Amino acid sequence: MSSTKEVAARLREAFNSGKTRTAEFRLKQLKAMLNLMKENEGALLEALKKDLRKPNFESIISEVLFTKNEIVCAINNLTEWMKPEYVEKTLVTKLDTCFIKKEPFGVALIIGPWNYPIQLVLTPFIGAVAAGNCAILKPSEVSPNSSQLLSELLPKYLDKDCFAVVCGGVKETTELLEEKFDYIFFTGGTHVGKIIMTAAAKHLTPVSLELGGKNPCYVDKSCDINNTAHRIAWARFLNMGQTCIAPDYVLCTKAVREELVPALINCLEEFYGKNPQESEDLGRIINEKHFNRLKALLSSGKVAVGGQTDEKDKYIAPTVLVDVKETDPVMQEEIFGPILPIVDVENIDEAIAFMNRHEKPLALYVYSADNKVVKDVLERTSSGGFCSNDCIMQMTLFFLAFWRSWR
């Protein structure tokens, strides 16, 4: 097995040879990626089941389909994206040619997370390939079946000199980070994000950090409570709550809460039946460490529905907590699990002040039929992305830059 240094050197040599420069080469790799996804759907679903007990229904949509669409988008637009961008000239340069040329950086490092272990590592990878870079993929060791599968499949479909998969944990990642890369793309937690950026600074390597946060969800009295409950519940409990842009907590008045909680309870039964542990459509917590972390958060506030746990099964029931205070443990960290706290506020101003007291989140949600309320929250807060009257859907738009909050 090659050492990290050897892999990085091989990729750099391949990049310097110029082979990734042509559109033909890049399209060939992208089409090969598409074939990889088409020909191995079964194996991908199986790996996701083993890692997260991810229901096929979820895997097909949020992992396979999403990734395929990203590849197709790149294939369809590559020629356009690669073209030089001609710009407006000054008087002095009227007779000259002025343009912005898109160039690959060189060798990119892409570090993936465990919650969507296929999609969240392949989507940036597709971008790197389309832009003409060589790339090392470092999928998460916390989702070992998915990582193992990627390390087997990628070399079968893609140019082995230009693209490599390196598996491993903290030790291997630290070794990788000692090498010089021309771009580092990291998806994961804030704490590791800082470590990545510090390591990148030593080589002046630009980084993209897709981190997380507590995504607030403000529910106004004017909304259709039933539809609202469906959309929030779907987004919260998808992948057992292990989604970076899931609504983390709800802010609403007591009056709204009194309608929302029963609506959520009905939803949960609609989605997962009377005993969610038996539902085929509910995943599981990734590992014991996170299970224990989440179990400790259940003592915040009061359980309105759910709260059951099964350690052996890494199962935590979809749970709604009420009477939650700002100082409670569940409000101190990104939940990343199937727990939805509801915090009472008097009015929209209090909700906005609450959101602004905390770090800028990756996503921010507002449910209201009143456009003024939506615009008010939008203008007076900041977040990576924003969606009104739904959750997560802003991520499905390929042309909407999935800009991130840095913290």
Place this chain on the structure above:
Amino acid sequence: MDQMKNTVGKARAAFNSRKACSLEFRKQQLQALRRLLTENEDRIADALHKDLNKNKLDTQVFEIIGLEGEIALLLEKLTEWAAPRPVERNLLTLMDEVYIQPEPLGVVLIIGAWNYPFVLSLQPLLGAIAAGNAVVLKPSEVSENSAALIKELIPKYLDKDLYQVVCGGVAETTELLKEKFDHIMYTGNSTVGKIVMEAAAKHLTPVTLELGGKSPCYIDKNVDIDTVCRRIAWGKFTNCGQTCIAPDYILCDKSIHEKVIERLKETIKEFYGEDPKKSPDYCRIINTHHVKRILSLLEGSKVAYGGQYDEASCYIAPTILTDVSPTSKVMKEEIFGPLLPILTVNNVDEAIQFINQRDKPLALYAFCHDKKVLKKIVAETSSGGVTANDTMIHFTISTLPFGGVGNSGMGAYHGKFSFDTFSHHRACLIKSLKMETVNKVRYPPGSPEKVKWIKRLITKQVNFGKLGLVFIGLLGALLAVLMKVLLLH
């Protein structure tokens, strides 16, 4: 130091008051900055003369005019740039509002450089103001007269709470970097660039680093050597070579080597006379530390012209070096001074190879009539920017992003790129609670039927033309109606 905490705290409180949200307010601040420049032209020229022996004309050309142009552009375009930017929708969001909303980041730290102390501090400041941020500006202490003037003038013209100036050296900058900012822009060298980025990492603060490098300048054999040498000499000896995008060294075809040296000598005489020390158009090195540094680079090469110096007055003559070894000291670091090494190559491929063996530079210059050769050089090398058949001019075009790559930096600015650099681009999706029937396909419990519907709604096809997209749009709308009629759930 509590002082830094207080300064940044003041800026943050002012930002949180939301007064910089209004576009009118931002325009007023930009107009005030314009007045600062026009009402203090003489004092600015005087400060630059003291710091760098810059003359009034050069002050106008290299410091003032560019800033005035940038302010005019920002005033003209601010409303357009700050508006929501609609983007292409997909089938699921055809009825929704989808756009990117540029928003201010918060409190921006701008660390300026000493070589163009006004433009390199104030041009980023303009962008940060236009984007609605509060700013802490740290001009370079090395150009002390300019720094003192900036510190005096900014609070006289701009909002005192939103825009703060902090003066000082390494100690003060280190303290400042402990505070949390929402963006840091640094112009300077790679060594300090790494320190800035590492400090920024502690707070996950994004950075723009305008660094430097050795900007190569290739001269092909069939060129008008007179014109070429004039353009190169201008780029090299302006500001006594202390320009991040000055042509650092020449790679020329062997056959024209002697001619290039001769013409460069003549051009230097044309520009600065027989004794450049007496010329009012020739600047000085910023300080004796840099004089010593630059003189140490002469070692091992032959001085074909110039080489005179006077440490006490920080003077180094425009100097041409030949017999330069690729491994000599002058070829190992960014010169940032009036030494112009000339190396020879046999052909353009050799030049490309030479350039690619080194760190990616901030700028790359190529002089050649043959557009094919120019295209080849651009295609087979990488650099922050390129000007072919001239030097430095790409800096003046505000529609081109100005920035480095690799060791020469990350990020870019000027014009709209400044506005975008200092903005957060928020992804916004405004939906309604209607059309719930379509949404039901995504809710559990799952079923093969639901998967089929979802695939129909969102699967992209390879190579569908624009007309096909319209067709898909109509089909999607039809499918949504069909689903409602068939009452999936």
